Amino acid sequence: MTPLFELAQGQQYPAAALYVVATPIGNVADITLRALHVLGLVDRIAAEDTRNTGQLLARYGISKPLLAVHQHNERAAALRIVEHLQAGERVAYVSDAGTPGISDPGAKLVDAVREAGFPVIPLPGASALATALSAAGDWVATFSFLGFLPPKAKQRAATLQSLATHPQAMVFYEAPHRIVETVEALAEAFGGARKLLIARELTKLHEALHCCTLAEGPTWLAADPNRQRGEFVLVVEGAQQETAGEHDHDALLGILLEELTVSSAAKVAAAITGTSRNALYTRALALKKDGEDSE
Ligand code: SAM
Numbered sequence: 001m002t003p004l005f006e007l008a009q010g011q012q013y014p015a016a017a018l019y020v021v022a023t024p025i026g027n028v029a030d031i032t033l034r035a036l037h038v039l040g041l042v043d044r045i046a047a048e049d050t051r052n053t054g055q056l057l058a059r060y061g062i063s064k065p066l067l068a069v070h071q072h073n074e075r076a077a078a079l080r081i082v083e084h085l086q087a088g089e090r091v092a093y094v095s096d097a098g099t100p101g102i103s104d105p106g107a108k109l110v111d112a113v114r115e116a117g118f119p120v121i122p123l124p125g126a127s128a129l130a131t132a133l134s135a136a137g138d139w140v141a142t143f144s145f146l147g148f149l150p151p152k153a154k155q156r157a158a159t160l161q162s163l164a165t166h167p168q169a170m171v172f173y174e175a176p177h178r179i180v181e182t183v184e185a186l187a188e189a190f191g192g193a194r195k196l197l198i199a200r201e202l203t204k205l206h207e208a209l210h211c212c213t214l215a216e217g218p219t220w221l222a223a224d225p226n227r228q229r230g231e232f233v234l235v236v237e238g239a240q241q242e243t244a245g246e247h248d249h250d251a252l253l254g255i256l257l258e259e260l261t262v263s264s265a266a267k268v269a270a271a272i273t274g275t276s277r278n279a280l281y282t283r284a285l286a287l288k289k290d291g292e293d294s295e
Contacts, residue, residue, distance in 0.1 A: 015088050016088050019093070020100050020120060022099040023094050027203040030125070128173065140237075147173050169237055172186075175231070183218050196214045202231075
């Protein structure tokens with residue numbers, strides 16, 4: 001049998017190419033053999049934070065010239081990287097943790113390199129998104145990745161309002177100082193009944209995966225301040241789709257809208273059907289607008 005490291009070495013790694021390399025999200029052992037091989041092979045490593053990456057590389061015994069590419073200099077740094085590629089170098093790009101381009105810099109660099117006519121070669125590896133989803137369960141058949149919600153309450157509420165009827169499970173990233181208010185905002189926008197997976201500190205010493213309802217989420221987080229520390233992925237169940245024979249929301253809202261405001265109609269319909277008030281509000285608004293347009 002071929003030793004695994006030889007498989008990584010056996011592949012062709014062309015010169016004058018950008019290698020987009022995923023790195024661990026916590027546990028340093030979660031680096032692939034190909035990543036180690038390529039990081040050892042390239043002429044230069046572009047990194048979101050050269051100090052962090054320097055420390056990571058030192059753990060694998062790799063020393064290379066480093067170049068900073070972060071969200072504030074990505075376009076300008078991309079031009080410098082293109083110059084290195086024009087000189088025939090292999091350049092790797094790594095973000096601080098996980099897969100570049102996923103809520104991390106990297107996308108603008110990829111655009112610039114491809115536009116300049118050089119190949120972009122991805123090396124897959126850890127990502128908090130895929131790690132959380134792999135342990136989510138059967139209720140997450142399809143999903144949408146939303147990344148970080150807007151930090152300001154008003155914009156966050158508006159974003160969540162627009163997602164209230166989204167049928168797929170939704171995956172969010174969140175930082176510790178906003179975790180409680182974000183879970184509360186999710187419950188407020190989508191109703192308390194939907195499933196929630198809180199995936200905290202994945203691959204690390206204090207890893208925790210807790211599955212509950214949106215209504216139970218804030219209580220679980222509040223029960224122990226340690227549960228609010230670290231890094232989080234939140235997976236939220238999508239909106240239930242109406243099926244034949246179920247509550248006919250449109251018909252109910254239509255009747256209620258004859259007597260009530262949009263807000264009151266949504267409130268009453270939510271009480272009758274158990275569906276999220278926000279989802280019904282969005283639907284009632286659309287029905288009212290349709291009615292007005294056709295008058
Ligand atoms: N590019 C990374 C990836 O592939 O997952 C994501 C980078 S983003 C700047 C950082 C966010 O990812 C954190 O705020 C958290 O929401 C999530 N994250 C990263 N590492 C994590 C971990 N070990 N456990 C849970 N969430 C994590």
